[in-house]
Amino acid sequence: MTPNTAKVSGDPYEVLCAFLKKESGLIIDAQKRYLVESKMQPIIRREGLNGFHGLVDILINNKSAPLAKEVVETMTINETYFFRDKVPFDKFSQVVLPKLIETRPAYKTIRIWSAACSSGQEPYSLAMILDQMKAQLGGRRVEIIATDLSEAILAKAREGLYSQFEVQRGLPTPFLLRYFDQKGDKWQIKESLRSQVQFRRLNLLGDYNAIGNVDVIFCRNVLIYFDNAGKREVLAKMRRNLANDGFLMLGASESVLGTSTEFVADPMHRMVLSPADANLGAARRPAVAAPATPAALRAAILAG
Numbered sequence: 658m659t660p661n662t663a664k665v666s667g668d669p670y671e672v673l674c675a676f677l678k679k680e681s682g683l684i685i686d687a688q689k690r691y692l693v694e695s696k697m698q699p700i701i702r703r704e705g706l707n708g709f710h711g712l713v714d715i716l717i718n719n720k721s722a723p724l725a726k727e728v729v730e731t732m733t734i735n736e737t738y739f740f741r742d743k744v745p746f747d748k749f750s751q752v753v754l755p756k757l758i759e760t761r762p763a764y765k766t767i768r769i770w771s772a773a774c775s776s777g778q779e780p781y782s783l784a785m786i787l788d789q790m791k792a793q794l795g796g797r798r799v800e801i802i803a804t805d806l807s808e809a810i811l812a813k814a815r816e817g818l819y820s821q822f823e824v825q826r827g828l829p830t831p832f833l834l835r836y837f838d839q840k841g842d843k844w845q846i847k848e849s850l851r852s853q854v855q856f857r858r859l860n861l862l863g864d865y866n867a868i869g870n871v872d873v874i875f876c877r878n879v880l881i882y883f884d885n886a887g888k889r890e891v892l893a894k895m896r897r898n899l900a901n902d903g904f905l906m907l908g909a910s911e912s913v914l915g916t917s918t919e920f921v922a923d924p925m926h927r928m929v930l931s932p933a934d935a936n937l938g939a940a941r942r943p944a945v946a947a948p949a950t951p952a953a954l955r956a957a958i959l960a961g
């Protein structure tokens with residue numbers, strides 16, 4: 658790419674922050690200027706751009722979609738580890754899954770969505786729990802859909818290859834020995850477990866139709882980077898995908914207080930949230946996969 662000399666009006670740092678918010682929902686405050694500039698420097702140098710101004714000019718004038726994607730991905734925070742915070746996974750195995758097994762007919766697939774899955778530790782932790790609970794599941798099918806904004810992090814997630822440091826964070830040793838193969842100085846999730854997770858790119862600011870109706874959503878440690886309007890938008894959309902008697906799990910430091918009236922926390926299990934309108938009977942909001950008209954409903958019943 659040739660050096661770009663076009664002028665950007667206003668502070669290019671602020672323009673970049675507005676761009677990041679629009680593309681990903683991420684809010685970056687004024688104190689992060691140095692961090693943002695240092696993260697952008699390698700891209701600016703590699704592309705031979707006219708400094709920060711040159712980069713921002715390319716972004717706001719849509720001159721390079723791949724570069725815009727790279728800039729957004731560079732700014733995402735991918736911190737994650739196996740069984741992160743432990744409690745949500747305990748709640749999943751002790752409260753959520755038993756409830757779903759009790760309330761769902763055996764032929765019905767249980768669908769779990771790990772939104773903002775980063776390098777895969779969250780959905781693979783869920784897959785390990787499901788394997789441990791095979792007997793209780795009694796042959797019932799479970800699907801895990803794991804999504805993230807970043808293609809680069811999804812490629813790592815799909816490969817399921819982790820360093821010694823990564824498998825030492827949160828993963829019980831018996832699980833390491835049971836569910837991983839050693840590959841040189843790294844560890845790879847066994848194919849049998851990898852094949853249980855479908856990884857797909859999805860921007861939480863986009864639409865969720867491709868996800869369909871799900872029973873459980875893990876949406877942890879991503880909404881902390883959004884402003885209230887962004888959080889509200891995501892939670893409202895998630896409500897439409899979640900079964901009326903489904904469950905939403907947020908991160909340890911996240912809550913819906915002051916941002917959403919769509920969900921309520923279980924008083925006994927703080928991190929487990931349910932749709933707030935779950936007890937409204939016929940007035941409940943239909944989930945996305947529900948037939949929209951009486952004719953479609955009749956056809957669905959006839960189709961079994």
Ligand SMILES: C[S@@+](CC[C@H](N)C(=O)[O-])C[C@H]1O[C@@H](n2cnc3c(N)ncnc32)[C@H](O)[C@@H]1O
Nearest residue numbers: 681733736737773775805806860861877878879
């Ligand atoms: C801190 S990680 C959290 C990973 C995992 N959920 C956990 O709690 O360990 C946040 C992830 O959110 C993703 N992310 C950020 N903005 C996003 C957006 N608008 N849509 C989808 N994913 C996004 C990032 O790429 C990153 O992988």
